[in-house]
Amino acid sequence: MDESKATPKAVVLSAILHIGIVGFLFLAILPCSSYENVFNALGLPAWMNPITCSAPLQLQGQVIEATLIGTTGSPPPKAVKVKPVPNTVPPPPTVPPPPVPPPQTPQVKALPPPPEHPDVKDQEKVVEDAAQQADAKQLQEEKERQRQSELDAQAAKQKEEKQKQIDALFAKMDAAAQQTKKLDNKAKQAKQQMDDLKNAQDDAQADLPDAAQRQTGNNSPNSDLSSEYAAAIQNAVTPNWLRPDNMPSVPCQVHIVQSPGGDVLSATVDSSCPYDDAGRRSVENAVLRTKTLPYKGFESVFQRNLTFTFRPQ
Numbered sequence: 174m175d176e177s178k179a180t181p182k183a184v185v186l187s188a189i190l191h192i193g194i195v196g197f198l199f200l201a202i203l204p205c206s207s208y209e210n211v212f213n214a215l216g217l218p219a220w221m222n223p224i225t226c227s228a229p230l231q232l233q234g235q236v237i238e239a240t241l242i243g244t245t246g247s248p249p250p251k252a253v254k255v256k257p258v259p260n261t262v263p264p265p266p267t268v269p270p271p272p273v274p275p276p277q278t279p280q281v282k283a284l285p286p287p288p289e290h291p292d293v294k295d296q297e298k299v300v301e302d303a304a305q306q307a308d309a310k311q312l313q314e315e316k317e318r319q320r321q322s323e324l325d326a327q328a329a330k331q332k333e334e335k336q337k338q339i340d341a342l343f344a345k346m347d348a349a350a351q352q353t354k355k356l357d358n359k360a361k362q363a364k365q366q367m368d369d370l371k372n373a374q375d376d377a378q379a380d381l382p383d384a385a386q387r388q389t390g391n392n393s394p395n396s397d398l399s400s401e402y403a404a405a406i407q408n409a410v411t412p413n414w415l416r417p418d419n420m421p422s423v424p425c426q427v428h429i430v431q432s433p434g435g436d437v438l439s440a441t442v443d444s445s446c447p448y449d450d451a452g453r454r455s456v457e458n459a460v461l462r463t464k465t466l467p468y469k470g471f472e473s474v475f476q477r478n479l480t481f482t483f484r485p486q
Contacts, residue, residue: 361415402474405467406481414459414485417451422485425456429479435468437461443480456483 425446430438440460442453460481468475 358415365415366412398471399474402467402471403481405471406479407484409463409466410459410481410483411486413462415455416485417455420452420455420485421447423447424482424484425453427456427460427481427483429460429466429481431466431477431479433468433475433477435466435475437464437466459483 425448426443427446428441428443430440432438437460440457442448442456446453446456448456460483
């Protein structure tokens, strides 16, 4: 389709549409009576009229011109006469008003005339008495503050003494607990030593301490001095070992530092030891309690830094 031909046609249709809208708006603002007059002037039949105006009211009588004020509506109802109700209540008695009292004039007392010659000595005495009262009041306040300060100091001292008593009591309780713990450890150690002595067997080896189970060998046809040295250390450490509860029966390596002669300087459990903290401390304390490890007869295999495999028994 050619755009040059379509444009005038669209303009014409748009103009017709606007004219129709304007005509519709014009008809919409016309009153109903004017619309009917225009419709009748055109001579169109009544069935083609889409709008029917309501017929005006037809009332008999002459036209009365009046100006309506306020709300308009139906005429007011006729007035109905009401019988008066007799007044049966007697009127109140007349009481005369009370007499107005005459105004009272306040009496003004006359002040005594000032003395002609004031006594200077009396004034000085009054000033002196006031100064003495002020000094006495200040002295009383100072005494009260001093007394309160003494009471506060006494209360603080009593509080401090009571705190000292409480601290001393707790210190005694801690000391008693430590002493009880030491006695329990000593009792356990003594019981262990008694058990070791009871189960010990003398095999005529004076250099080696007695033990419940002697680690003398594993039925090997050959004897190694290093193995005998390890067994001697095991026999020396075992009596000084306090076995904790739930201790596994597995070996644990201990790094021992000793001086020539066998004096123990330090003992540290290796990180690969499968024991818990309590078990590791028990092994280290057992080596430290031994103090002196076997030395005589093992000079050739002596090591200052020794790694010892502890085996629980």
